[in-house]
Amino acid sequence: MQHFLSVKDAIDVQALVKEALLYKKTPYADKHIGKNRTMGLLFFNSSLRTRLSTQRAAQNLGLELIVMNVGQDGWGLEFEDGAIMDGNKAEHIREAAPVVGQYCDIVGIRSFPGLLDREEDYSENVLNQFVKHTGRPIVSLESATRHPLQSLTDLITIEELKTKPRPKVVLSWAPHVKALPQAVPNSFAEWMNAADVDFVITHPEGYELAPEFAGNAKVTHNQEEAFKDADFIYAKNWSSYNEYGKILSQDPSWKITTEKMALTDNAKFMHCLPVRRNVVVDDAVLDSPNSVVIQQAGNRVWAAQVVLKQILLKIIREESPYLF
Template sequence: MKQFISVNDVKDVKKLIDKAIKLKKNTFKKKKICKTIGLVFFNPSLRTRLSSQKAAFNIGCNTWILNIDSYSWKIETSDGSVMNYTQEHIKEAIGVMSLYCDILAVRTFPGLLDREYDYEEILLKKIIKYSKVPVVNLESATLHPLQSLADLITIEEFKKKKKIKIVLSWAPHIKALPQSVPNSFIEWVKKIKDIKLYITNPYGYNLNSYFTNGIKLIHNQNEAFKNADFIYAKNWSSYDNYGKILCKDLSWTITKKKMKLTNEAKFMHCLPVRRNLVVEDSVLDDKNSIVLNQAENRIVATQTVFLEILENI
């Protein structure tokens, strides 16, 4: 693997998942690699920050972390401008950072203001352009591939039969959230033969058709839940009316009652989750909730990707 930006960097998704599951069983048996992973956060993070460090430690790598925040300095991303108000151009900033590590793993969030800018992944593309080492996407403006890999590993571990039905369900939230988690989830699930994916969301919340193309969309959430083996709940802001909150309808909250419509479905969410807004306590605290398993699998997902890249250097 030469980089890890989206599912398109993976030759065989099924093989990658199998490799991860194998690795998970033998966490401490692999050789020490002694490389340095640079972790750059343009935006806050808990799971990604900590699981990336743990993943690096597990394969004998070091990490450094850089928060591009108030303690840091203002980065110029446009070309040709006179830098009267910014302190360092992204060309030098990323160029230098990448010289100080063997993999550059970066988080860059969307502004949710300009859809073209976000979906063009302008910032991420510049980072890839200026980096001297392979780049790993720790969630970008529109994609979160490490989360999807962890999700698929978790589904593989918990599925009870070969062919399964998964429902990706929108859920209410009070803030405008990115579309990266659902986008990537759809993109990755499409690579797995025996998963039948359905999406359910209110009118106005259809995701980018580049991703949803070919996936069945049902606006009636109860209808969609029937016979599901996995429910993946997630809020996202509107794609059509870009970055806007059009609906806070709590009838979309995932409840115990709705879960009863399913085939004793496992409940999934990428976390952090707002309880009793996105999902009721009773669902999250039920034995069928596998949200912590997803979080735990972030380690092995990241570890597998780091290894795939380092083996290729």
């Protein structure tokens, strides 16, 4: 694996999932393969699960770590080519990225969208400039339009818990008080479309995901219809893609409730977290035995670990071809 930015970087999705579940049983089996290598984690935005789980995964592989909150610890970066840098940005990505690449063997980047300019956000300018200029494998820790470590985790969790060969998986929009990115639902849809599941998306009108992410998923505006016979309910709020970054609805009738969960085939409840209790989903659902959100969060370690392993193997293979 060269980089890990989207499902396209997973050569064999099913193999990744299987290996991740193996790591869950034997976390330290590959403790030696990160030896004498350092992973840098650069956060342009807040993070709890990604911050901690990626560190744990790296430690399990024997990697050293350097963690940096870019804005707090450093300064503003310029991403525009040809800029005359007489404003408040002190360094250009054309220097910052390759410099980080001098010190780190693998670089993880978290950078959220601005939600103001769709074209800008969907161009993935920040992530792509790191890919272009760092000279090292880049791991997305959530970019403007995708959160692939989360989505791989989600698939691992579904594989771990499914009771049918081809479960029905429902991504349901749910209300929220803030405008949120489309990264998690985009990415989830992308990975579900690549997996062997019956995938349904339900949301109010106007919340259609970008076509390249929704793909061939069944889409319905009837949430109750969608929930019928579902095996997994994946709840998430997102802001509008069409009226970009806008909150079109806070309709509380889209909240996930016990009554709605009763329509399913005893479905597991999933959410990437953090989740606003009693806004997105009722306490009763989150605290029920069918909620698997903590187990799901725990699987973030194995998703990150299997991705880092693939990247490390490629590095080692290129450095020491005679070993292979």
